[in-house]
Amino acid sequence: MAYNLKKEMSKPERFVGGHRLCAGCGAGVAVRAVLRALEPEDKAVITNATGCLEVSSFLYPYTAWTDSYIHNAFENAAATCGGVEAAYNALRRRGKVQDQFKFITFGGDGGTYDIGFQSLSGAMERGHDMVYVCYDNEAYMNTGIQRSGATPRFADATTTPVGRVSNGKRQNKKDLTEIMVAHGIPYVAQSTFLTSMKDLHEKAHRAIYTEGPAFLNVLSPCPRGWRYAAEDLAEITRLAVETCVWPLFEVIEGEYRLTYEPRKKLPVEEFMRPQGRFRHCFAPGGEWMIEEAQAWVDQKWEKLLARCR
Amino acid sequence: MxxxxxxxxxxxxxxxxxxxxxxxxxxxxxxxxxxxxxxxxxxxxxxxxxxxxxxxxxxxxxxxxxxxxxxxxxxxxxxxxxxxxxxxxxxxxxxxxxxxxxxxxxxxxxxxxxxxxxxxxxxxxxxxxxxxxxxxxxxxxxxxxxxxxxxxxxxxxxxxxxxxxxxxxxxxxxxxxxxxxxxxxxxxxxxxxxxxxxxxxxxxxxxxxxxxxxxxxxxxxxxxxxxxxxxxxxxxxxxxxxxxxxxGRFYGFFESYRLEDAEAAVVLIGSSAGTARACVDELRAQGKRVGMLKLRVFRPFPFEELAAALSHCRAVAILDKCESFSAAGGPLGAEVRAALYGCRERPLAVNYVYGLGGRDFRVEDCTQIFRALEECIRTGETGAPYRHIGQRG
Missing domain, CATH: 3.40.50.970 (Thiamin diphosphate (ThDP)-binding fold, Pyr/PP domains)
Incomplete structure (x- = not known):
């Protein structure tokens, strides 16, 4: 059935208000969008890595999650989810559980690209029937904006501060989505928030209802770390897509498919300019940084286009 | 069956x-x-x-x-x-x-x-x-x-x-x-x-x-x-x-071996108990009142029960197959000594660290420990309360 935003938004929320995420934070938007893709009759167990999302949504004795939920530690959300899924299989086999359950994990980029990477890789390789959703806000935001493997080059983070001899982070962003594709799992996709949320909804639905492991990488900006005005969240994600900094694509059984192609690819500085973390790139003499950022994006984009052809 | x-x-x-x-x-x-x-x-x-x-x-x-x-x-x-x-x-x-x-x-x-x-x-x-x-x-x-x-x-x-x-x-x-x-x-x-x-x-x-x-x-x-x-x-x-x-095999927190009337006893965990049992039998045959306590349950720690089982001894050696680098002994030593502290009359206690990384624990080592306990009893002095045994040199 065709996607209908109004209908989707009229579903009961599975991640409810009252949580303590910041205004303008992408994490909560990502979670709500992914959970809306669950069929209402299906139950779910959510696993959550330590991070902003976890400490803001489940402070004893309150929880924003209406589905069963488990937080274990920072680096092991995927293995924990694998354990839940294994228990489900065992208990179903013994007739102790009859309900249909889906298994969805949320981790930030620190818990996914970095410290939780081994656990993620192992769980995907083993083939658990689960969806791992990375809400990628491009730094360790919960501890105060330290750089991660997902932080883009030149970003001003608290462990890669801009200084007299420093221009922010020195390395380019790790391409985790490609690494997950290399695992040969049935479904991998990259998404973020565009006006109707259709792209993320459809990818989440496919990820959840594909048998076996699926990985969803969702760019989820952080107003504190990226330093944009809270109300500009949707504009920031739109610019990430229109500049091809964050292309929208999916890989179904190894086949690449571009799910959105900008009519006119915008220059990367359009994405960088509204963000305080790139302010130094726009100071006199910073032009080379914008050029290099552009060259990196162009190169990645061309490679992706070649794969999608 | x-x-x-x-x-x-x-x-x-x-x-x-x-x-x-x-x-x-x-x-x-x-x-x-x-x-x-x-x-x-x-x-x-x-x-x-x-x-x-x-x-x-x-x-x-x-x-x-x-x-x-x-x-x-x-x-x-x-x-x-x-x-x-x-x-x-x-x-x-x-x-x-x-x-x-x-x-x-x-x-x-x-x-x-x-x-x-x-x-x-x-x-x-x-x-x-x-x-x-x-x-x-x-x-x-x-x-x-x-x-x-x-x-x-x-x-x-x-x-x-x-x-x-x-x-x-x-x-x-x-x-x-x-x-x-x-x-x-x-x-x-x-x-x-x-x-x-x-x-x-x-x-x-x-x-x-x-x-x-x-x-x-x-x-x-x-x-x-x-x-x-x-x-x-x-x-x-x-x-x-x-x-x-x-x-027919009953279990408690620990096993006492010829401990009831023992003046000197060793306290240990695990397979070394077999060696200690052989040593106790040998020394008992020579008329020495020695015994052994083999701890089975370390957590929860049977504080009162262990103290009651050892309080009548005059000297005990606590054997740790583990270093804790406290400069004062191993973990079992610390806990057993703490348990004994509550006794009105308590034995002298020494703590041996032994058997690290698979170093063999022999009957002779155990005999040497009992000999040291005998010395404690004779002099009324603990001597060095924290020792290693079985290392070369």
Missing amino acids: AKRDRLSGNEAVAYAMRQIDPDVMGAFPITPSTEIPQYFAQYVADGLVHTEYVTVESEHSSMSTCIGAAAAGARAVTATSSCGLALMWELLYVAASYRLPVTLACVNRALTGPININNDHSDSMGARDTGWIQIYAENNQEAYDNYLQAMPIGENPAVRLPVMVCQDGFITSHAVENIELCEDDEVKAFVGEYQPEQYLLKHENPLAVGPYGVSPYYMEAKVGQAEAMKTAKAVILEIGRRFGEMT
Whole structure:
């Protein structure tokens, strides 16, 4: 059935208000969008890595999650989810559980690209029937904006501060989505928030209802770390897509498919300019940084286009 | 009807696991516990169990798997040694604080630095304050028997704590001994079903596990664990008694050997008890009043019971197969001495660190320790309270 935003938004929320995420934070938007893709009759167990999302949504004795939920530690959300899924299989086999359950994990980029990477890789390789959703806000935001493997080059983070001899982070962003594709799992996709949320909804639905492991990488900006005005969240994600900094694509059984192609690819500085973390790139003499950022994006984009052809 | 067989300690534990048929196993190899998941894999391959056998990429993930599985309502098990247990460290606390009765077969091995694959207790002793029940075996029979008792203890609704069942790497894990095995149906009846009150997959209502425990609530969670550990004492004794009724082999917190009238005694854990028993017999034959206390349950620590069993001695030597680098002794030494402090009349106490990284513990070593205790009794002086034995030079 065709996607209908109004209908989707009229579903009961599975991640409810009252949580303590910041205004303008992408994490909560990502979670709500992914959970809306669950069929209402299906139950779910959510696993959550330590991070902003976890400490803001489940402070004893309150929880924003209406589905069963488990937080274990920072680096092991995927293995924990694998354990839940294994228990489900065992208990179903013994007739102790009859309900249909889906298994969805949320981790930030620190818990996914970095410290939780081994656990993620192992769980995907083993083939658990689960969806791992990375809400990628491009730094360790919960501890105060330290750089991660997902932080883009030149970003001003608290462990890669801009200084007299420093221009922010020195390395380019790790391409985790490609690494997950290399695992040969049935479904991998990259998404973020565009006006109707259709792209993320459809990818989440496919990820959840594909048998076996699926990985969803969702760019989820952080107003504190990226330093944009809270109300500009949707504009920031739109610019990430229109500049091809964050292309929208999916890989179904190894086949690449571009799910959105900008009519006119915008220059990367359009994405960088509204963000305080790139302010130094726009100071006199910073032009080379914008050029290099552009060259990196162009190169990645061309490679992706070649794969999608 | 009991069956007689010959099994290694690892085989015995794997055999017990097959009889229990747990829901989920997190499996990862590390010497000397590797054989446990290996034997079990064959049971899975032969369709003898219904277990979800999760071949994880690290011990960290095997404990994470067990935590997820147990929270979901499953009976979850794993096995490890040494660095594997060390890698699980953070999650051992999580399992205990979430009150998940995971069962871990720990085949004790030295920790790296330098790397060594042989037995001492530094791995599980390092995990002594993680909130797990710890039960130690002297031989293969005890490894098997303790494993069968782990779930009835840990899953008891008043306890709900994870249990570490420890045995000595290679010494018992790989040595084949005569063993008496229970019938499968006896085991199933004794161990029963895991019936948690709340779990993630429960039909009636969802469950949230692992909150951010802010200061107004964190301490209550910890006190709850501490109370459960106290409660575990009575449950351990009850299960030990019930096991005895089934098998004729009764278990308590420790075993006393010729201790009733002993003037000098050694206190130790694990397979060294066999050596100490031989030494006690030899010295008794010479008319010396010596005895041994073999500790089986280290967590919860049987404080009062141990003090009562040792208080009549004039001198005791506490033997630690583990260094704690406190410059004052090992962990068992510290706890036993603390227990003795409450006695009105208490023995002199010395603490020996021995057997590190598989260094052999011989009858002669034990004899030397008793000789030192004799000297303590003669002079009324403890002398150096913290010593090493068995090292070269």
